Amino acid sequence: MNPVGLARRFFASLFASWPSPDERAWVASILTPPEFELWSAQPRYDLRHTLGVARRAEALLGAAAEPRWLAAALLHDVGKVRAHLGIFGRVTATLLMIGIGRARVASWHSWSGIRGRFGRYAVHGPAGADLIQQAGGRNEVATWADAHHRVRRGQALSLPGIPQSVAIALREADRD
Numbered sequence: 001m002n003p004v005g006l007a008r009r010f011f012a013s014l015f016a017s018w019p020s021p022d023e024r025a026w027v028a029s030i031l032t033p034p035e036f037e038l039w040s041a042q043p044r045y046d047l048r049h050t051l052g053v054a055r056r057a058e059a060l061l062g063a064a065a066e067p068r069w070l071a072a073a074l075l076h077d078v079g080k081v082r083a084h085l086g087i088f089g090r091v092t093a094t095l096l097m098i099g100i101g102r103a104r105v106a107s108w109h110s111w112s113g114i115r116g117r118f119g120r121y122a123v124h125g126p127a128g129a130d131l132i133q134q135a136g137g138r139n140e141v142a143t144w145a146d147a148h149h150r151v152r153r154g155q156a157l158s159l160p161g162i163p164q165s166v167a168i169a170l171r172e173a174d175r176d
Contacts, residue, residue: 005175006094013045013087023051027074030054030067034135038078045087050074056173061166069166072144073173075137079128079145083121093118102149125149144170 019027028036039050054073058065085093096105096118108119120127129146132138140161147159148170159167 009049010087010091012048016045016048018044019047019051027051027054030070031074032071032137035071035075035132035137035141038131038135038137039074041081042078043081043086046077046080050077053170053173056175057170060169060173064166064169068138068140069170071138072141072162073170075128075132075141076145076148076170076174077124077128078131079124079126080121082127082131083117083124085117085121089114089117090121093121097122148174 027039031039039047042050050073053076054070057073058070061069080090083089083093093105102122105118106122108115109123110116111119125146125148129142132142132145143159143161144167147167158164162170
């Protein structure tokens with residue numbers, strides 16, 4: 001995890017604005033109605049973050065910026081809603097993942113209480129894929145939501161239904 005990126009994202013989340021009507025219309029033109037409902041259920045700081053990721057992905061992909069790839073960018077973090085954590089809870093969960101490891105924190109996902117919420121935050125990728133599939137969202141969108149924390153710079157990207165060039169662009173668009 002990039003500490004500078006995390007700090008930038010934390011401070012941006014404190015002052016994040018709601019998406020404008022034009023931004024919401026752009027998102028609605030990309031997502032299916034059930035996907036748009038999932039996207040809209042996120043807190044404003046996640047909406048703002050995913051809009052930025054989608055815009056960066058659009059620029060990186062150029063002519064290859066198909067709606068399904070932009071939808072993957074817009075919904076990659078949707079599983080965080082299952083954790084029911086605010087900004088400071090997310091900071092704590094992130095620090096725990098850095099300190100004791102994502103796998104250990106993830107192992108708490110079925111617990112009750114705050115530890116369980118930290119665990120659900122740590123497994124937001126697979127949780128997001130589950131939400132997308134339950135809503136009838138696109139397979140590629142669910143695949144990216146599930147995999148987006150498992151792909152790192154310099155790592156081969158072999159994901160079903162997602163070309164390597166698209167996976168690289170999506171990963172780079174989600175800078176932090």
